Amino acid sequence: MKIIMTTSVDLASMNIKHKLIEYFGFKETEKEFDGNQVYRWKDAILLTTDREMIYYDNLDREIEKQLNITPEIIIFASRHSSQQKLPALTTHVTGNWRKAMYGGRDESLAIAEPRAMKLALLKLYELNTLDWIVCYEATHHGPSELEVPSLFIEIGSSEEEWRNDKAGEIVAETIVHVLENYQKSKFKTAVGIGGGHYAPKQTKTALNSDIAFSHIAAKYSHPLSREMLVKAIKRTSGRVDAIYVDRKGSKGETKQLARDLAEELGLEFIKD
Numbered sequence: 081m082k083i084i085m086t087t088s089v090d091l092a093s094m095n096i097k098h099k100l101i102e103y104f105g106f107k108e109t110e111k112e113f114d115g116n117q118v119y120r121w122k123d124a125i126l127l128t129t130d131r132e133m134i135y136y137d138n139l140d141r142e143i144e145k146q147l148n149i150t151p152e153i154i155i156f157a158s159r160h161s162s163q164q165k166l167p168a169l170t171t172h173v174t175g176n177w178r179k180a181m182y183g184g185r186d187e188s189l190a191i192a193e194p195r196a197m198k199l200a201l202l203k204l205y206e207l208n209t210l211d212w213i214v215c216y217e218a219t220h221h222g223p224s225e226l227e228v229p230s231l232f233i234e235i236g237s238s239e240e241e242w243r244n245d246k247a248g249e250i251v252a253e254t255i256v257h258v259l260e261n262y263q264k265s266k267f268k269t270a271v272g273i274g275g276g277h278y279a280p281k282q283t284k285t286a287l288n289s290d291i292a293f294s295h296i297a298a299k300y301s302h303p304l305s306r307e308m309l310v311k312a313i314k315r316t317s318g319r320v321d322a323i324y325v326d327r328k329g330s331k332g333e334t335k336q337l338a339r340d341l342a343e344e345l346g347l348e349f350i351k352d
Contacts, residue, residue, distance in 0.1 A: 082124040082259050083143060083154045087133050088116070092159035092235040095248035096255070100126055100157075103249065104256050113146050124259050125149070133158060134174070134183035137225035151228045153193055153262070155255050160217075160236030168236040169208060169250065170278075171200040172217035173294070175224045175315070177301035177308055183222020187308060189295060189315040192219075193229035194269045196262040198292035200233050203254040205287060210246055216272075216279040216286065218298035219312075229317040233258075267292035270322040270350065271312045273338050274299050274330030281326045281352055291350075294320060302331040309341055322348035 084100065086093040100106050106119040106126050116128035127143070129136065133156050136142075140151050160170050175189030184190075197216065205214045217234075233254060235247045272282040272293045279296050286293055295312040297304055313320045323342045325335050335351075342349035 081149045081151060083151045084124060084126045084255055085133060085154055085156045086128045088128055088130050089132060090159050092242035093157050095243060096157040096251045099248040099252035104252060111147060134222045137223040139223060140226050140228045154228060154230040156232045158232050158234045159242050160234035162237040165238040167212040167241050169204040169212055169214045170217050170234045170236060171197050171231055173219055173231050174221055175219045177297055184224030188224035189311055190224050190226045191229045191315050191317055192294040193231055193317045194292035194294045195265045195267060196258050197231050198267055198286055199258045199262055199265060200254050201286055203257045207250045207253060215283040216293060216296060218277050218279055218296040268321045269294055269318060270324040271320060272296035272324050274326030299329050302334040304334045306337060322350050324350040327351050
């Protein structure tokens with residue numbers, strides 16, 4: 081079963097939830113999750129919690145416990161916050177390259193679903209009539225303790241955007257598109273190394289090539305350990321074909337580590 085996760089403590093999340101129900105045929109069921117009504121559409125269920133989702137480690141186990149359902153994928157519909165408060169539509173996988181500051185555990189990565197994130201990025205870009213930023217974000221925050229593929233799709237970055245009806249519609253349509261198409265999509269998968277938090281080179285590459293990104297480690301998380309780079313490859317759904325390095329946006333030792341590991345594992349090394 082495919083899962084869409086929302087939370088009552090997040091304005092953007094509730095905006096997206098209401099648009100899914102209003103426009104995309106999600107109907108009430110007799111079940112509840114965390115004390116909230118469960119909705120269903122085809123092979124997808126829409127869940128709501130009253131907790132902050134970034135702290136909801138082991139959510140997949142809780143879904144199995146409460147609903148007797150095994151999740152295939154979890155899409156978190158969420159707000160994005162930033163000091164600059166730039167209007168944005170973003171997608172990323174969760175985890176912590178170093179110390180956990182906002183949910184999850186230290187040096188722990190959730191399972192990335194590169195096909196789903198690429199489809200989300202492409203659809204957000206296609207539907208973006210708001211002229212907002214559309215981008216990947218680097219891997220950050222929790223939850224990291226999930227044993228099924230997951231991703232966040234977010235509206236940012238202030239209350240004005242979180243409440244924006246059109247943004248809610250765009251993300252709702254994007255989520256439905258991803259759920260309907262990610263399993264039959266085929267892309268070259270790369271782990272992304274370097275650049276800023278909003279991954280400008282990875283975003284541009286994904287929008288203009290057949291590459292789909294898994295975990296992305298921004299420059300502020302460097303130097304990366306070999307263990308964490310190997311973990312990023314292992315914690316990716318499907319095969320990883322390449323390691324992609326933002327040449328100017330990476331520290332030297334991390335660039336060399338990426339090159340050496342790609343050679344060792346027989347992966348393509350892409351330097352941009």
